[in-house]
Amino acid sequence: MKNLSPTEIRILKSFLRVLLPRSNKIPVDVDEIKVVESLEVQFKALPRLIRIHFKLGFRIFQWGGLLYGAKPFTWLSPARQVGYLDFWERIHFYPLRMMLRLLISMCYVNYYSQPEVYQCLGYSLPPVTVKRERAESNNLVIFPKKDIFLKTEVCVIGSGAGGAVAAKHLAAHGHEVVILEEGDFFDVNNFNEEPYDIVRKAYRDGGFETTIGFPLIITPTGRAVGGTTLINSGTCFRLPENVLEKWNEQWGLDISYKELAPYFEDVEKTLHIEEAKEDVLGNIGLKVKKGIEVLGLQGHPLRRNAPGCQGAGRCCFGCPTEAKKSTNLNYIPEALRHGAQLYANCRAETIIPKYDYGAEVIGTFVDPKTGQKCHQIHIKAEILILAGGSLQTPLLIKKNQLLLHNSHVGRHLTIHPAAKVIARFDEDIEGWKGIPQGYCMDEWREAGINFEGAFTPPAYSAAAVSVSRQQHRSLMENYRQCASFGFLVSDSGQGRVVRLPTGDPLVLYNLHRQDLEKFKKGIRLLCQIFFAAGAREIYTGIHPLPRVNGMGDLVIMDQLKMKRTDLDLGAFHPLGTCRMGSKPNQSVVGPFGEIHGLKNIFIADGSVFPSSLGVNPMVTIMAFAARSADHVHRRLTH
Ligand SMILES: Cc1cc2nc3c(=O)[nH]c(=O)nc-3n(C[C@H](O)[C@H](O)[C@H](O)COP(=O)(O)OP(=O)(O)OC[C@H]3O[C@@H](n4cnc5c(N)ncnc54)[C@H](O)[C@@H]3O)c2cc1C
Ligand code: SF4
Incomplete structure (x- = not known):
């Protein structure tokens, strides 16, 4: 199921020859470069539903040839194959058009990311100016050799914009903090790789997360130590005041801009935010x-957040000069310096809320090289902070049936x-x-x-x-x-994140x-x-x-x-699936991010925002996470 079958590979090869013939400016024969191999690797990284979609698509495309030329696609002559693809390109029925579009997009990504091809376009990777010894820290565990059992004051799930900031603030206040991060640890030594390789490793589902609806929208997120901040564009905005006013009015939050200002200032100082030169x-x-x-x-x-940026042009594939200050360069090392422990390649799967303390969490380590599950970590935490991002946090809540009677979990998704x-x-x-x-x-x-x-x-x-x-x-x-x-x-509509009975996520969104x-x-x-x-x-x-x-x-x-x-369309800012509000019948968390009805379990990521921001959200997610962390600190010390 994770591999392409020999027939599918045969269809792909014929398809690629028709789609990408040699030309004067790109005199490259598609059979002579490693496009199919590269497609096979990408296919394995795709979410299961998209893989099923492709497998079905291959069959429809192959046998559709019978209607066009009385033969399956691969049996048609090369000239007829060209005509057949032209015929498909004229189809207006949206599901079929999208099926072809996804297949073509995959082929283009894998073709134009081959050095033999992109060099013909004059594109080259920027030289890497920073090389480092891999940062060693006893508090960073990339892959353990046995099962781990721990007790801690705070467990944070996710190390992106929200999780890293919450962890750092609590560790700096002197609390014991354990961070679980599903993604691997990357640093500047990785960022001289091809953009395509980074996408495969540091983006969830190989960068092919998508919403289903009208239209279909690719909505990628990061999966790495540093979360999506590792692969984002580094644009920094504060929450617009009129948006906060709306939240206060409609969801009874009672948060003033004056209260938020020091949090914004602190984030801006830590990230060295300044106007691009x-x-x-x-x-x-x-x-x-x-x-x-x-x-x-x-x-x-x-x-x-990129002082000293050299314009190396690839922020979304990891900054090769460390100019862009993603959380793996500031909040995470600071948290570790204050004693926090970070477990990478560890997906939190089971959460059991406890009434005498916060929750028990069980996470599973996955070997980044083989993809095999191996050891587990069992954590008893007084406080649990969920910061897996807007597409993952509601899934984790649903999987563990934490809020069976709250219909807002996973709903109200906005994506910009x-x-x-x-x-x-x-x-x-x-x-x-x-x-x-x-x-x-x-x-x-x-x-x-x-x-x-x-x-x-x-x-x-x-x-x-x-x-x-x-x-x-x-x-x-x-x-x-x-x-x-x-x-x-700024979205006028909303979507939702659904967990299918098979456990697969489905993101529904109509423009x-x-x-x-x-x-x-x-x-x-x-x-x-x-x-x-x-x-x-x-x-x-x-x-x-x-x-x-x-x-x-x-x-x-x-x-x-x-x-x-x-x-x-594309979308890069999923938000709002566990929205904040004063009333449990309208929202999932309260004004400090604590889940209604689940004492000591908090959410500190983009999912808590009650509406679209209209501007890039990273800085606002960080400011709110810091504010929630201060609240947790007060809870733990009083
Ligand atoms: C290409 C791109 C460009 C962007 N550019 C900008 C920009 O310029 N400016 C801006 O403000 N925003 C930008 N964004 C968006 C911004 O980076 C995100 O909104 C922000 O990082 C979200 O923060 P978060 O804490 O909600 O989640 P994330 O930063 O996504 O972090 C969540 C982390 O939790 C981990 N996780 C999830 N589930 C589990 C689990 N069960 N167990 C363990 N770990 C788990 C994930 O692997 C991930 O690392 C961009 C996004 C993309 C995709
Ligand atoms: S932050 Fe600047 S130096 Fe880093 S990748 Fe982006 S453009 Fe290049």
Whole structure:
């Protein structure tokens, strides 16, 4: 089940030959490079449901050839195979279109991440300027040799934005803290690897976590010591005041901005947050700045947690210079220095709440090399803090049936759905030289649209763009001349995280129709900006109008009656699945993150936010986690 069968490999090979033929600019024969091997490795890392989807898809695609050419796909002549794929590309029925789209995206990622291919595009990995001896600490256990039994004051599950901050604060207050982290430990020595290898190792499900709904949206998260902060873009915003006011009004939180301010200040100091320097914004930042100025709009460099950033262009694949201050570089080492113990490669699975103390937790270690489960850790903790992130924390609660009568667990999911456009210029842009997300535009933030940079290495842009094969090839061959920019939308709708009877997670999310208008507006404005900066053509991410060649085409865009499934979207900020509120019948946790009805069990991650923030959430998650940790400290000392 985890492997591709010989027939599936045969289908894949034929499919790749049709999808990615040799061309003058990319004179690479797909059979001569390791795309299939790479696809096989990725396939194993996919979530089970997606693997089933692919296996089904292979069969539909293979036998669909009977309807087209009276033969299964692999039996058709090469010319007929091309025609058959053209036929599939014209299919409008969304489930079939998405099935093909996912398969094509996987092929593109694995093809364009081969050095033989990306070198033809002029892309190269940045030189690594920092090398380190692997940090040794007696308090960091990457893989134990036997089962472990422990008693502690505080157990924290997850070491990302929320977990690392809570653990550090409590350890610094002198409490015994044990952190369990499902992901492996990575440091700068890993970050000279191919982006694709980092995604496979440090992203959950090999980067293929996705929402199911209209449209289907890839929603990746990190799984590593440092959580998603290890692979995020480093953009830093405080919670907008109007959002806090709404939370206070609607969910009775009674949290003042004055109370939060010292927590924000502390996070900003620890992460060394400062405005990105103009000299590392790269050509994309400069083009966008020019377009914005021509149109008379307001833009500026983003505030980031990356002092001394050298513009190495790969924040989402681990910063190779340690400029970006993810939690594995500050909160985690500080927590360990204060005596906390961190167990990596350990997934917390069982939670048994206790009435005389917090909870018993059982975690299982998985060998990162073989994927085999081996030893266990048994912990008795006075306080348990769940910080597994918005997609995992509700699953853990559901799996352990901790809150059978609370219908809000897993609901109210917001994701900040995001879009980007790719613009081609006449001159070289080399978007990989510079900060991928370094510049922003304030226009329309109040209206729920937040414009920010969004550049990715060729393999990931290739996977994100759905245009015809010919247009795709032309885009990728000219990737050196391409710039991209994007925006996220403050969700009007909500989704939910469900645990299937098989134990598999399912993330359901439909884009709200109101947000469709925001996307139309946002994409149009980005096109205007890029045309004002001199772009030749723009790939819009809108299915019925994938490419525009000038301002005249924007009139066609205005007249489009767009459907939700016409958009290519991603999402990077799942939030809200265990929302905070004063009333147990409206929420999962109280104002300090304690689960209603479960004394001494807290949640300190993005899942506690009652609504979309409209801005990137890391700093706010950290500030709230620190505030919850102070509350736990008071509980433990009084
Ligand atoms: C590509 C990308 C770019 C982003 N860019 C930005 C940005 O520029 N600015 C910004 O503010 N935000 C950004 N974000 C989002 C931000 O990083 C996250 O919102 C934030 O890190 C979430 O914090 P968290 O504590 O909720 O969860 P995470 O940081 O995801 O940490 C959760 C951790 O818990 C672990 N875990 C889960 N379940 C278990 C279990 N059962 N046992 C043990 N461990 C477990 C996970 O492995 C993970 O390491 C980005 C996200 C992505 C994917
Ligand atoms: S652009 Fe990102 S990856 Fe490159 S040095 Fe700056 S923070 Fe690090």
